[in-house]
Amino acid sequence: MAYELFYWTGIQGRGEFVRLAFEEAGADYVDMAREAGDRVIFQVLKDARTPSFAPPILRDGEVIIGQTALILHYLGAPLGLVPNDEHLRLWTHQIQLTVTDFVAEIHDVHHPIGVGSYYENQKPEARRRAREFRADRVPRFLDWFERILAGNPQSSEHLVGDGLTYVDLSLFQLVDGLTYAFPRLMHAKRNDLPHVMAVWEAVRGRPRIAAYLASDRRIPFNEYGIFRHYPELDA
Amino acid sequence: MAYELFYWTGIQGRGEFVRLAFEEAGADYVDMAREAGDRVIFQVLKDARTPSFAPPILRDGEVIIGQTALILHYLGAPLGLVPNDEHLRLWTHQIQLTVTDFVAEIHDVHHPIGVGSYYENQKPEARRRAREFRADRVPRFLDWFERILAGNPQSSEHLVGDGLTYVDLSLFQLVDGLTYAFPRLMHAKRNDLPHVMAVWEAVRGRPRIAAYLASDRRIPFNEYGIFRHYPELDA
Structure with a gap:
Protein backbone atom coordinates (compact mmCIF):
# COMPACT_ATOMS: atom_id res chain seq x y z
CA MET A 1 0.00 0.00 0.00
CA ALA A 77 15.09 1.93 7.28
CA PRO A 78 12.26 0.86 4.91
CA LEU A 79 13.43 3.39 2.31
CA GLY A 80 17.07 2.32 2.68
CA LEU A 81 18.16 5.82 3.68
CA VAL A 82 19.92 5.09 7.00
CA PRO A 83 22.80 2.81 7.98
CA ASN A 84 22.04 -0.44 9.79
CA ASP A 85 23.99 0.54 12.89
CA GLU A 86 21.63 1.65 15.66
CA HIS A 87 23.91 4.41 16.99
CA LEU A 88 24.41 5.83 13.50
CA ARG A 89 20.63 5.86 13.11
CA LEU A 90 20.32 7.95 16.26
CA TRP A 91 23.08 10.24 14.98
CA THR A 92 21.26 10.62 11.66
CA HIS A 93 18.10 11.51 13.57
CA GLN A 94 20.04 13.98 15.73
CA ILE A 95 21.38 15.79 12.66
CA GLN A 96 17.85 15.93 11.21
CA LEU A 97 16.57 17.46 14.45
CA THR A 98 19.16 20.21 14.03
CA VAL A 99 17.92 20.69 10.46
CA THR A 100 14.50 21.21 12.06
CA ASP A 101 15.91 23.89 14.37
CA PHE A 102 17.60 25.63 11.45
CA VAL A 103 14.42 25.53 9.35
CA ALA A 104 12.49 27.23 12.16
CA GLU A 105 15.08 30.02 12.27
CA ILE A 106 15.06 30.38 8.48
CA HIS A 107 11.29 30.78 8.62
CA ASP A 108 11.33 33.23 11.50
CA VAL A 109 13.67 35.62 9.68
CA HIS A 110 10.68 36.80 7.66
CA HIS A 111 8.24 36.36 10.55
CA PRO A 112 10.00 37.54 13.73
CA ILE A 113 6.80 38.90 15.28
CA GLY A 114 4.62 35.89 14.55
CA VAL A 115 3.04 33.65 11.95
CA GLY A 116 -0.34 35.34 12.28
CA SER A 117 0.72 38.55 10.55
CA TYR A 118 1.95 39.14 6.99
CA TYR A 119 5.60 39.84 6.22
CA GLU A 120 4.55 43.31 5.09
CA ASN A 121 3.50 44.04 8.66
CA GLN A 122 6.85 43.09 10.18
CA LYS A 123 9.42 44.27 7.65
CA PRO A 124 11.52 46.51 9.93
CA GLU A 125 11.75 43.73 12.52
CA ALA A 126 12.63 41.21 9.81
CA ARG A 127 15.45 43.41 8.53
CA ARG A 128 16.81 43.65 12.04
CA ARG A 129 16.56 39.94 12.66
CA ALA A 130 18.15 39.17 9.28
CA ARG A 131 21.39 40.90 10.30
CA GLU A 132 22.13 38.45 13.09
CA PHE A 133 20.79 35.58 10.99
CA ARG A 134 23.25 36.31 8.17
CA ALA A 135 26.20 37.20 10.38
CA ASP A 136 25.90 34.50 12.97
CA ARG A 137 23.18 31.89 12.59
CA VAL A 138 23.66 30.79 8.97
CA PRO A 139 27.45 30.47 9.37
CA ARG A 140 27.03 28.64 12.66
CA PHE A 141 24.68 26.02 11.22
CA LEU A 142 26.41 25.58 7.86
CA ASP A 143 29.88 25.39 9.46
CA TRP A 144 28.52 22.66 11.71
CA PHE A 145 27.43 20.60 8.70
CA GLU A 146 30.81 21.27 7.04
CA ARG A 147 32.59 20.05 10.15
CA ILE A 148 30.52 16.87 10.31
CA LEU A 149 31.25 16.09 6.65
CA ALA A 150 34.97 16.82 7.01
CA GLY A 151 35.13 14.69 10.14
CA ASN A 152 33.07 11.71 8.97
CA PRO A 153 35.59 8.85 9.21
CA GLN A 154 33.75 6.80 6.57
CA SER A 155 33.16 9.37 3.83
CA SER A 156 33.43 13.15 3.58
CA GLU A 157 30.79 13.03 0.83
CA HIS A 158 28.08 12.02 3.27
CA LEU A 159 27.01 13.27 6.67
CA VAL A 160 26.63 9.77 8.13
CA GLY A 161 28.36 6.50 7.27
CA ASP A 162 29.61 5.75 3.78
CA GLY A 163 26.41 6.15 1.77
CA LEU A 164 23.49 8.44 1.13
CA THR A 165 21.06 9.03 4.01
CA TYR A 166 17.98 11.19 4.33
CA VAL A 167 20.01 13.93 6.05
CA ASP A 168 22.13 14.36 2.92
CA LEU A 169 18.87 15.01 1.05
CA SER A 170 17.81 17.48 3.73
CA LEU A 171 21.16 19.28 3.54
CA PHE A 172 20.64 19.57 -0.22
CA GLN A 173 17.25 21.15 0.43
CA LEU A 174 18.68 23.61 2.97
CA VAL A 175 21.39 24.78 0.56
CA ASP A 176 18.97 24.88 -2.36
CA GLY A 177 16.49 26.96 -0.39
CA LEU A 178 19.07 29.29 1.10
CA THR A 179 20.58 29.83 -2.36
CA TYR A 180 17.14 30.84 -3.61
CA ALA A 181 16.35 33.07 -0.64
CA PHE A 182 19.77 34.56 0.12
CA PRO A 183 21.79 34.36 -3.13
CA ARG A 184 24.30 37.02 -2.15
CA LEU A 185 24.92 35.57 1.28
CA MET A 186 25.39 32.07 -0.14
CA HIS A 187 27.69 33.34 -2.88
CA ALA A 188 29.87 34.90 -0.20
CA LYS A 189 29.81 31.77 1.97
CA ARG A 190 30.27 29.00 -0.60
CA ASN A 191 34.06 28.94 -0.61
CA ASP A 192 34.05 28.24 3.12
CA LEU A 193 31.79 25.22 2.62
CA PRO A 194 33.42 22.88 0.09
CA HIS A 195 31.93 19.68 1.51
CA VAL A 196 28.47 21.15 1.99
CA MET A 197 28.41 22.50 -1.55
CA ALA A 198 29.62 19.14 -2.88
CA VAL A 199 26.67 17.38 -1.21
CA TRP A 200 24.33 19.90 -2.83
CA GLU A 201 25.84 19.18 -6.26
CA ALA A 202 25.93 15.43 -5.77
CA VAL A 203 22.34 15.13 -4.57
CA ARG A 204 20.85 17.22 -7.34
CA GLY A 205 22.79 15.13 -9.85
CA ARG A 206 21.35 11.83 -8.65
CA PRO A 207 19.09 10.45 -11.40
CA ARG A 208 15.87 10.19 -9.39
CA ILE A 209 16.36 13.56 -7.70
CA ALA A 210 17.26 15.24 -10.99
CA ALA A 211 14.12 13.77 -12.57
CA TYR A 212 12.05 14.94 -9.62
CA LEU A 213 13.46 18.48 -9.70
CA ALA A 214 12.65 18.68 -13.41
CA SER A 215 9.09 17.41 -12.91
CA ASP A 216 5.98 19.33 -11.97
CA ARG A 217 5.92 17.44 -8.67
CA ARG A 218 8.65 19.85 -7.49
CA ILE A 219 6.79 23.00 -6.48
CA PRO A 220 8.91 26.06 -7.32
CA PHE A 221 10.24 28.12 -4.44
CA ASN A 222 7.94 31.06 -3.76
CA GLU A 223 7.20 33.76 -1.20
CA TYR A 224 4.69 31.68 0.75
CA GLY A 225 7.04 29.00 2.01
CA ILE A 226 10.02 28.75 4.35
CA PHE A 227 12.65 30.00 1.90
CA ARG A 228 11.56 33.41 0.59
CA HIS A 229 13.58 35.69 -1.59
CA TYR A 230 13.23 39.17 -0.14
CA PRO A 231 16.27 41.08 -1.46
CA GLU A 232 16.14 43.48 1.49
CA LEU A 233 16.88 40.59 3.86
CA ASP A 234 19.85 39.30 1.85
CA ALA A 235 23.42 40.49 2.35
CA MET B 1 28.41 3.92 35.37
CA ALA B 77 13.26 2.65 28.08
CA PRO B 78 16.21 2.27 30.50
CA LEU B 79 14.61 4.78 32.89
CA GLY B 80 11.21 3.09 32.64
CA LEU B 81 9.55 6.24 31.36
CA VAL B 82 7.97 4.96 28.13
CA PRO B 83 5.53 2.15 27.36
CA ASN B 84 6.83 -1.08 25.82
CA ASP B 85 4.79 -0.69 22.66
CA GLU B 86 6.93 0.59 19.78
CA HIS B 87 4.23 2.79 18.26
CA LEU B 88 3.46 4.37 21.61
CA ARG B 89 7.17 5.09 21.98
CA LEU B 90 7.15 6.93 18.66
CA TRP B 91 4.03 8.81 19.76
CA THR B 92 5.74 9.77 23.03
CA HIS B 93 8.72 11.03 21.03
CA GLN B 94 6.42 12.94 18.68
CA ILE B 95 4.75 14.74 21.59
CA GLN B 96 8.18 15.60 23.00
CA LEU B 97 9.22 17.07 19.63
CA THR B 98 6.20 19.34 19.84
CA VAL B 99 7.31 20.32 23.36
CA THR B 100 10.62 21.28 21.70
CA ASP B 101 8.80 23.50 19.19
CA PHE B 102 6.81 25.16 21.96
CA VAL B 103 9.94 25.76 24.05
CA ALA B 104 11.59 27.52 21.08
CA GLU B 105 8.56 29.81 20.75
CA ILE B 106 8.49 30.49 24.49
CA HIS B 107 12.14 31.50 24.31
CA ASP B 108 11.70 33.66 21.23
CA VAL B 109 8.97 35.77 22.86
CA HIS B 110 11.71 37.60 24.75
CA HIS B 111 14.22 37.35 21.88
CA PRO B 112 12.29 37.93 18.63
CA ILE B 113 15.23 39.69 16.94
CA GLY B 114 17.87 37.16 17.91
CA VAL B 115 19.80 35.45 20.68
CA GLY B 116 22.86 37.67 20.20
CA SER B 117 21.24 40.77 21.65
CA TYR B 118 19.90 41.43 25.16
CA TYR B 119 16.19 41.58 25.90
CA GLU B 120 16.63 45.25 26.72
CA ASN B 121 17.55 45.84 23.08
CA GLN B 122 14.42 44.21 21.68
CA LYS B 123 11.68 45.15 24.13
CA PRO B 124 9.24 46.79 21.69
CA GLU B 125 9.52 43.81 19.34
CA ALA B 126 9.05 41.42 22.26
CA ARG B 127 5.88 43.21 23.36
CA ARG B 128 4.54 42.93 19.86
CA ARG B 129 5.41 39.25 19.55
CA ALA B 130 3.94 38.52 22.99
CA ARG B 131 0.47 39.60 21.87
CA GLU B 132 0.19 36.82 19.28
CA PHE B 133 1.98 34.41 21.60
CA ARG B 134 -0.60 34.95 24.38
CA ALA B 135 -3.65 35.15 22.14
CA ASP B 136 -2.87 32.32 19.77
CA ARG B 137 0.27 30.24 20.34
CA VAL B 138 -0.05 29.38 24.05
CA PRO B 139 -3.74 28.41 23.71
CA ARG B 140 -2.98 26.40 20.57
CA PHE B 141 -0.23 24.35 22.20
CA LEU B 142 -1.89 23.90 25.60
CA ASP B 143 -5.26 23.01 24.07
CA TRP B 144 -3.44 20.36 22.03
CA PHE B 145 -2.05 18.77 25.20
CA GLU B 146 -5.50 19.00 26.82
CA ARG B 147 -7.04 17.24 23.83
CA ILE B 148 -4.45 14.46 23.93
CA LEU B 149 -5.06 13.88 27.64
CA ALA B 150 -8.84 13.93 27.26
CA GLY B 151 -8.61 11.54 24.31
CA ASN B 152 -6.10 9.07 25.69
CA PRO B 153 -8.09 5.81 25.73
CA GLN B 154 -5.95 4.32 28.51
CA SER B 155 -5.82 7.19 31.01
CA SER B 156 -6.75 10.86 30.97
CA GLU B 157 -4.15 11.42 33.70
CA HIS B 158 -1.28 10.69 31.33
CA LEU B 159 -0.41 11.81 27.81
CA VAL B 160 0.56 8.32 26.66
CA GLY B 161 -0.58 4.89 27.80
CA ASP B 162 -1.71 4.23 31.36
CA GLY B 163 1.35 5.33 33.28
CA LEU B 164 3.85 8.14 33.72
CA THR B 165 6.15 8.88 30.77
CA TYR B 166 8.82 11.50 30.25
CA VAL B 167 6.37 13.71 28.34
CA ASP B 168 4.18 14.02 31.43
CA LEU B 169 7.27 15.35 33.21
CA SER B 170 7.92 17.74 30.33
CA LEU B 171 4.31 18.96 30.40
CA PHE B 172 4.74 19.64 34.12
CA GLN B 173 7.83 21.71 33.30
CA LEU B 174 6.02 23.68 30.59
CA VAL B 175 3.14 24.57 32.91
CA ASP B 176 5.48 25.31 35.79
CA GLY B 177 7.60 27.61 33.63
CA LEU B 178 4.66 29.35 31.98
CA THR B 179 3.06 29.91 35.39
CA TYR B 180 6.28 31.59 36.53
CA ALA B 181 6.70 33.66 33.37
CA PHE B 182 3.07 34.49 32.51
CA PRO B 183 1.11 34.22 35.79
CA ARG B 184 -1.82 36.34 34.60
CA LEU B 185 -2.16 34.50 31.31
CA MET B 186 -2.04 31.12 33.03
CA HIS B 187 -4.53 32.21 35.67
CA ALA B 188 -6.93 33.14 32.89
CA LYS B 189 -6.33 29.90 31.00
CA ARG B 190 -6.32 27.33 33.77
CA ASN B 191 -10.05 26.62 33.84
CA ASP B 192 -9.90 25.62 30.18
CA LEU B 193 -7.18 23.08 30.91
CA PRO B 194 -8.40 20.71 33.63
CA HIS B 195 -6.38 17.70 32.47
CA VAL B 196 -3.21 19.69 31.84
CA MET B 197 -3.40 21.32 35.27
CA ALA B 198 -4.04 17.92 36.87
CA VAL B 199 -0.82 16.56 35.33
CA TRP B 200 1.06 19.58 36.70
CA GLU B 201 -0.33 18.89 40.20
CA ALA B 202 0.20 15.15 40.04
CA VAL B 203 3.80 15.37 38.83
CA ARG B 204 4.90 17.90 41.41
CA GLY B 205 3.32 15.73 44.10
CA ARG B 206 5.31 12.63 43.16
CA PRO B 207 7.74 11.88 46.00
CA ARG B 208 10.98 12.02 44.01
CA ILE B 209 9.93 15.10 42.03
CA ALA B 210 8.74 16.87 45.19
CA ALA B 211 12.07 16.10 46.86
CA TYR B 212 13.94 17.35 43.80
CA LEU B 213 11.95 20.58 43.60
CA ALA B 214 12.68 21.24 47.29
CA SER B 215 16.41 20.55 46.85
CA ASP B 216 19.16 22.90 45.73
CA ARG B 217 19.55 20.77 42.62
CA ARG B 218 16.47 22.56 41.24
CA ILE B 219 17.77 25.88 39.97
CA PRO B 220 15.15 28.60 40.56
CA PHE B 221 13.51 30.15 37.51
CA ASN B 222 15.29 33.37 36.58
CA GLU B 223 15.58 35.96 33.80
CA TYR B 224 18.43 34.17 32.03
CA GLY B 225 16.57 31.03 31.01
CA ILE B 226 13.70 30.08 28.71
CA PHE B 227 10.88 31.06 31.07
CA ARG B 228 11.37 34.72 32.07
CA HIS B 229 8.96 36.80 34.08
CA TYR B 230 8.74 40.15 32.35
CA PRO B 231 5.41 41.61 33.51
CA GLU B 232 5.16 43.76 30.37
CA LEU B 233 4.91 40.58 28.27
CA ASP B 234 2.18 38.99 30.40
CA ALA B 235 -1.52 39.51 29.83
Missing part, protein backbone atom coordinates in the same frame (compact mmCIF):
# COMPACT_ATOMS: atom_id res chain seq x y z
CA ALA A 2 1.26 3.49 -0.85
CA TYR A 3 2.54 5.83 1.83
CA GLU A 4 0.26 8.83 2.25
CA LEU A 5 1.77 12.26 2.85
CA PHE A 6 -0.38 15.13 4.10
CA TYR A 7 1.04 18.59 3.55
CA TRP A 8 -0.23 22.00 2.44
CA THR A 9 -0.52 22.52 -1.29
CA GLY A 10 1.32 25.36 -2.98
CA ILE A 11 4.54 25.33 -0.99
CA GLN A 12 7.50 23.00 -0.56
CA GLY A 13 7.60 23.70 3.17
CA ARG A 14 8.55 21.04 5.67
CA GLY A 15 6.84 18.41 3.52
CA GLU A 16 9.63 18.71 0.96
CA PHE A 17 12.12 16.95 3.24
CA VAL A 18 9.83 13.91 3.19
CA ARG A 19 9.14 14.16 -0.54
CA LEU A 20 12.86 14.10 -1.32
CA ALA A 21 13.26 10.86 0.64
CA PHE A 22 10.32 9.24 -1.18
CA GLU A 23 11.62 10.39 -4.56
CA GLU A 24 15.19 9.21 -4.00
CA ALA A 25 13.94 5.82 -2.82
CA GLY A 26 11.50 5.49 -5.70
CA ALA A 27 8.83 4.82 -3.08
CA ASP A 28 5.14 4.50 -3.79
CA TYR A 29 3.56 7.56 -2.16
CA VAL A 30 0.56 9.81 -2.60
CA ASP A 31 0.74 13.54 -1.92
CA MET A 32 -2.78 13.56 -0.53
CA ALA A 33 -3.63 17.27 -0.46
CA ARG A 34 -2.38 17.74 -4.01
CA GLU A 35 -4.83 15.02 -5.04
CA ALA A 36 -7.82 16.07 -2.97
CA GLY A 37 -7.20 19.54 -1.50
CA ASP A 38 -6.03 20.87 1.84
CA ARG A 39 -9.26 19.76 3.52
CA VAL A 40 -7.90 16.21 3.80
CA ILE A 41 -5.22 17.59 6.12
CA PHE A 42 -7.82 18.92 8.56
CA GLN A 43 -9.58 15.59 8.34
CA VAL A 44 -6.50 13.58 9.33
CA LEU A 45 -5.66 16.08 12.09
CA LYS A 46 -9.16 15.59 13.48
CA ASP A 47 -9.54 11.85 13.10
CA ALA A 48 -6.20 10.55 14.26
CA ARG A 49 -5.88 8.82 17.62
CA THR A 50 -2.41 10.33 17.66
CA PRO A 51 -3.29 13.86 16.48
CA SER A 52 -0.29 15.75 15.15
CA PHE A 53 0.15 19.40 16.04
CA ALA A 54 0.79 20.35 12.41
CA PRO A 55 1.66 18.88 9.01
CA PRO A 56 3.58 17.17 7.52
CA ILE A 57 1.79 13.99 8.54
CA LEU A 58 2.51 10.50 7.27
CA ARG A 59 -0.08 7.74 7.14
CA ASP A 60 1.25 4.23 6.71
CA GLY A 61 -1.73 1.92 7.07
CA GLU A 62 -2.80 2.24 10.71
CA VAL A 63 0.21 4.34 11.72
CA ILE A 64 -0.13 8.12 11.67
CA ILE A 65 2.99 10.14 12.44
CA GLY A 66 3.77 13.86 12.56
CA GLN A 67 6.96 15.91 12.93
CA THR A 68 9.23 15.96 9.88
CA ALA A 69 12.28 14.51 11.60
CA LEU A 70 10.28 11.69 13.16
CA ILE A 71 8.68 10.82 9.83
CA LEU A 72 12.14 10.53 8.29
CA HIS A 73 13.39 8.47 11.25
CA TYR A 74 10.43 6.15 10.73
CA LEU A 75 10.95 5.91 6.97
CA GLY A 76 14.74 5.69 7.05
CA ALA B 2 26.59 7.18 35.93
CA TYR B 3 24.93 9.05 33.09
CA GLU B 4 26.67 12.35 32.40
CA LEU B 5 24.60 15.40 31.53
CA PHE B 6 26.24 18.48 30.03
CA TYR B 7 24.27 21.68 30.30
CA TRP B 8 24.94 25.34 31.12
CA THR B 9 25.10 26.23 34.78
CA GLY B 10 22.80 28.86 36.25
CA ILE B 11 19.64 28.10 34.29
CA GLN B 12 17.13 25.27 34.07
CA GLY B 13 16.96 25.63 30.31
CA ARG B 14 16.48 22.66 28.05
CA GLY B 15 18.58 20.54 30.39
CA GLU B 16 15.76 20.57 32.92
CA PHE B 17 13.62 18.23 30.83
CA VAL B 18 16.38 15.64 31.11
CA ARG B 19 17.00 16.31 34.81
CA LEU B 20 13.33 15.68 35.61
CA ALA B 21 13.51 12.28 33.92
CA PHE B 22 16.65 11.34 35.85
CA GLU B 23 15.16 12.53 39.15
CA GLU B 24 11.84 10.72 38.70
CA ALA B 25 13.66 7.49 37.82
CA GLY B 26 16.11 7.82 40.70
CA ALA B 27 18.87 7.41 38.11
CA ASP B 28 22.56 7.77 38.82
CA TYR B 29 23.61 10.92 36.92
CA VAL B 30 26.19 13.66 37.16
CA ASP B 31 25.37 17.23 36.17
CA MET B 32 28.84 17.74 34.75
CA ALA B 33 29.06 21.52 34.37
CA ARG B 34 27.72 22.08 37.87
CA GLU B 35 30.59 19.90 39.11
CA ALA B 36 33.38 21.26 36.94
CA GLY B 37 32.19 24.44 35.21
CA ASP B 38 30.84 25.28 31.77
CA ARG B 39 34.24 24.59 30.16
CA VAL B 40 33.48 20.84 30.18
CA ILE B 41 30.63 21.56 27.77
CA PHE B 42 32.98 23.11 25.23
CA GLN B 43 35.28 20.13 25.71
CA VAL B 44 32.57 17.57 24.92
CA LEU B 45 31.36 19.64 21.96
CA LYS B 46 34.91 19.65 20.59
CA ASP B 47 35.92 16.06 21.28
CA ALA B 48 32.85 14.13 20.25
CA ARG B 49 32.85 12.12 17.03
CA THR B 50 29.16 12.99 16.92
CA PRO B 51 29.42 16.70 17.77
CA SER B 52 26.14 18.16 18.96
CA PHE B 53 25.10 21.60 17.78
CA ALA B 54 24.27 22.74 21.32
CA PRO B 55 23.65 21.43 24.85
CA PRO B 56 22.04 19.54 26.48
CA ILE B 57 24.34 16.63 25.72
CA LEU B 58 24.21 13.19 27.27
CA ARG B 59 27.24 10.93 27.62
CA ASP B 60 26.50 7.29 28.36
CA GLY B 61 29.84 5.52 28.15
CA GLU B 62 30.86 5.70 24.50
CA VAL B 63 27.57 7.15 23.34
CA ILE B 64 27.25 10.93 23.08
CA ILE B 65 23.83 12.33 22.15
CA GLY B 66 22.44 15.83 21.74
CA GLN B 67 18.95 17.28 21.23
CA THR B 68 16.68 17.20 24.28
CA ALA B 69 13.93 15.12 22.69
CA LEU B 70 16.39 12.56 21.36
CA ILE B 71 18.10 12.24 24.75
CA LEU B 72 14.71 11.51 26.32
CA HIS B 73 13.86 9.04 23.56
CA TYR B 74 17.18 7.28 24.24
CA LEU B 75 16.67 7.26 28.02
CA GLY B 76 12.97 6.42 27.98
